Amino acid sequence: MKLKKIPDILYRFTLADFLFILAVFGLALGWIGHMPVFKRYYLADLPGMTWTGDYMLINEINLASASLAAFLIPQRIIKYYNEKHRTDGNHARVRLINILFAGFFAGVLMKIIATGMGLNIPRNVIFIIDMIYMTVSASFILGTPMIWLSGKIAVKVKDKAGIKKESGI
Amino acid sequence: MNISRKDFLKKSALGAGIAALSLSSAADASENSELATLIDLRKCIGCEACVYACQEANAHKYPEPAKPFPKMYPERVKVSDWSDKRDVTDRLTPYNWLYIQRTQVEHDGKTIEVCAPRRCMHCQEPPCAHLCPFGAAHKQANGATTIDPDICLGGAKCNAVCPWNIPQRQTGVGPYLDIAPSYMGNGVMYKCDRCVDRLDKGQLPACIEACPEGVQKIGPRDHIADEARRAAKEEGAYIYGLEENGGTNTIYVSAVPFEKMNNAIASGQGNPHMDKVASVMKKSNILASALIIAPFAGAAASLLRIGDKIKKYIGETRNETEKNT
Ligand code: SF4
Ligand code: SF4
Ligand code: SF4
Numbered sequence: 001m002k003l004k005k006i007p008d009i010l011y012r013f014t015l016a017d018f019l020f021i022l023a024v025f026g027l028a029l030g031w032i033g034h035m036p037v038f039k040r041y042y043l044a045d046l047p048g049m050t051w052t053g054d055y056m057l058i059n060e061i062n063l064a065s066a067s068l069a070a071f072l073i074p075q076r077i078i079k080y081y082n083e084k085h086r087t088d089g090n091h092a093r094v095r096l097i098n099i100l101f102a103g104f105f106a107g108v109l110m111k112i113i114a115t116g117m118g119l120n121i122p123r124n125v126i127f128i129i130d131m132i133y134m135t136v137s138a139s140f141i142l143g144t145p146m147i148w149l150s151g152k153i154a155v156k157v158k159d160k161a162g163i164k165k166e167s168g169i
Numbered sequence: 170m171n172i173s174r175k176d177f178l179k180k181s182a183l184g185a186g187i188a189a190l191s192l193s194s195a196a197d198a199s200e201n202s203e204l205a206t207l208i209d210l211r212k213c214i215g216c217e218a219c220v221y222a223c224q225e226a227n228a229h230k231y232p233e234p235a236k237p238f239p240k241m242y243p244e245r246v247k248v249s250d251w252s253d254k255r256d257v258t259d260r261l262t263p264y265n266w267l268y269i270q271r272t273q274v275e276h277d278g279k280t281i282e283v284c285a286p287r288r289c290m291h292c293q294e295p296p297c298a299h300l301c302p303f304g305a306a307h308k309q310a311n312g313a314t315t316i317d318p319d320i321c322l323g324g325a326k327c328n329a330v331c332p333w334n335i336p337q338r339q340t341g342v343g344p345y346l347d348i349a350p351s352y353m354g355n356g357v358m359y360k361c362d363r364c365v366d367r368l369d370k371g372q373l374p375a376c377i378e379a380c381p382e383g384v385q386k387i388g389p390r391d392h393i394a395d396e397a398r399r400a401a402k403e404e405g406a407y408i409y410g411l412e413e414n415g416g417t418n419t420i421y422v423s424a425v426p427f428e429k430m431n432n433a434i435a436s437g438q439g440n441p442h443m444d445k446v447a448s449v450m451k452k453s454n455i456l457a458s459a460l461i462i463a464p465f466a467g468a469a470a471s472l473l474r475i476g477d478k479i480k481k482y483i484g485e486t487r488n489e490t491e492k493n494t
Contacts (some may be wrong), residue, residue: 064456
């Protein structure tokens with residue numbers, strides 16, 4: 001039996017889906033929170049957010065989230081190829097988000113391997129990896145909401161024009 | 170840039186004085202060993218020859234800030250300017266990477282004055298390097314941790330995560346000036362680089378070479394650690410730095426317990442403590458190991474689920490075939 005106030009989409013989510021979303025949030029926080037500007041611009045001063053000012057904790061959240069995401073990714077890949085309900089427009093958007101996520105996750109892994117595992121990697125290589133990590137993280141974290149919004153707008157426009165509704169990302 | 174342990178030993182064979190470990194023992198050391206220094210506080214007389222030698226040898230690396238400094242936003246971001254206080258020698262600053270920490274300690278019924286040369290500990294697992302967002306702080310193959318002034322933006326994260334708050338900031342220098350000086354970055358962080366350029370040339374670090382009392386030694390870490398342990402066992406000395414923060418490449422030996430020294434130190438920014446330090450990177454290292462296992466575990470779990478589904482499908486098909494026959 002469905003509870004009235006819970007949106008339909010939540011019923012479709014499995015525990016693995018929620019954990020994956022949690023891991024993605026953890027990775028995003030890991031990227032934003034690892035830079036000193038996060039503290040500079042009062043983000044860590046917001047009520048209830050002071051814990052985000054702890055660099056070690058943010059690093060540990062980043063690593064834990066990366067492990068959780070790495071554990072869930074094989075299952076996500078299988079699920080992605082099993083899903084046939086998406087319409088063409090949304091499929092392109094989902095694919096784009098997946099590509100951005102793949103880049104982001106590769107950046108996270110490179111960053112962790114380069115600086116978090118005590119390997120003797122030349123400093124200029126670490127610098128390049130840091131720059132890649134910055135770029136792919138910003139692309140995913142800023143790009144995903146934009147792609148998602150574009151999907152919602154497309155649905156609204158089509159609704160107005162009387163075109164059959166897409167399922168939404 | 171990096172001098173290997175082997176190169177160091179070869180080159181220092183020519184120039185090493187009493188400060189270096191005996192080369193025969195060093196040659197026996199394992200190939201993977203990092204270089205560490207042993208600082209014997211029982212010998213230090215606090216003359217500061219090492220402090221001035223450090224300043225002279227590293228003067229060319231000191232910041233020459235452009236003034237006036239860019240206005241900082243938000244206003245709570247303060248500039249750190251030591252450029253007019255270059256002669257400060259009683260704490261760590263961007264212009265003073267080594268200082269003598271003087272303490273008076275009551276021990277065995279006597280008052281003992283201890284002089285401790287303090288600088289970067291060159292941790293084996295340096296959080297400053299592991300957590301630097303731009304890869305400016307970096308651990309060299311020889312065990313020293315350095316900060317590249319051409320990359321560092323002066324956000325001071327290294328200072329925040331360092332258990333001893335060693336790196337010190339100077340505003341008005343570095344690449345932040347070319348990016349968004351008012352809104353991002355605040356200069357460059359400075360600290361002892363264990364005379365990376367001198368080691369490259371096969372010379373000893375300046376502070377080690379200048380000391381008239383032979384307080385410091387540099388050599389493969391396993392030998393330095395053995396020597397510290399021997400002093401503890403045979404001479405009743407106390408050790409600091411061997412286990413701190415999971416192990417450092419700066420190991421102190423003292424006649425008085427470090428706990429007592431720590432209680433006598435007015436520690437704070439630029440005045441590092443001598444307290445026990447648990448490994449800062451320990452949890453992160455465990456999580457990093459989990460990350461190595463996670464994708465394999467995830468793939469195995471997925472395969473098991475697929476296997477279950479296939480089994481179920483075969484079972485259902487067989488049941489249906491049996492029903493139909
Ligand atoms: S030069 Fe030697 S004796 Fe003098 S303060 Fe430095 S370590 Fe101590
Ligand atoms: S003592 Fe501090 S600055 Fe030095 S290597 Fe360790 S963490 Fe880095
Ligand atoms: S090792 Fe070099 S940089 Fe470090 S304190 Fe000694 S002289 Fe200074």
